């Protein structure tokens with residue numbers, strides 16, 4: 402069982418060290434807040450919140466970093482390394498990489514103007530990572546609503562919780578290669594909006610050009626849901642949440658009530674952070690988040 406005061410005697414400065422480093426990293430580059438939030442999600446959905454996502458591949462295409470959803474896409478590893486080395490100086494061998502990810506995600510959301518929540522702590526780090534599990538457990542941006550619902554249901558989340566967590570797309574950026582089909586071929590998109598995205602995402606080439614995930618992608622707010630209501634969802638999977646189906650009413654509600662989105666988001670993040678953590682004598686406390694001890 403995790404507890405929010407897990408480090409209060411073993412490393413009382415842990416939370417302030419993490420917060421300070423996240424704050425510095427996000428001040429230096431706003432997008433890093435988004436990247437750190439996504440790292441925690443991609444960790445927890447693949448064999449639980451055990452920092453498996455941070456292990457470097459020992460042989461190519463065996464670990465999670467090189468799996469499709471992560472390769473050339475996940476970022477923020479250097480920030481986690483910086484935090485880990487500060488923590489190792491202060492309290493060697495005490496704070497897990499998995500807990501660093503959970504706290505950094507929360508601190509990122511707060512730093513970008515979003516809500517806060519209390520992070521349960523005491524996760525330990527995995528000694529293995531799985532390329533196949535990362536391929537199979539992370540949702541695809543080309544999925545329809547039913548596939549999104551089942552990807553989250555496989556991890557114990559309801560459809561409303563899936564909608565809430567998708568609100569993470571209120572911050573950060575997406576590559577042209579992910580949105581090309583949507584902006585060139587789909588009809589459930591505002592045509593002026595599609596035209597503006599095409600300027601930075603040609604029909605051929607420019608695959609890694611970036612576009613913001615909502616119209617206020619530097620701020621954690623409810624604009625993502627407001628955008629969905631006016632058919633300005635950026636990815637196919639985003640617009641699926643407001644496309645005439647069962648989740649439309651919740652998107653409408655969040656678009657008008659950011660307090661409700663914020664409070665639901667905090668609860669859903671705590672639930673996500675509880676996905677099969679290693680505790681007690683399972684796993685280890687890594688010295689270097691990229692390698693097993």
Ligand code: HEM
Nearest residue numbers: 435436439442474540541542566567569573574575576638
């Ligand atoms: C609902 C299913 C989801 C799908 C299909 C999905 C897919 C994606 C994709 C394809 C990208 C862009 C990757 C790239 O262009 O390199 C992205 C970015 C992002 N996702 Fe998700 N995601 C989902 C849910 C979530 C959740 C639950 C969170 C967090 C709570 C999240 C947080 C983010 C953030 C913050 C970014 C921007 C990262 C950055 O700028 O570095 N996503 N997502």
Ligand SMILES: [Ca+2]
Nearest residue numbers: 444447449453
């Ligand atoms: Ca994991």
Ligand SMILES: [Ca+2]
Nearest residue numbers: 571617620622
């Ligand atoms: Ca936003």
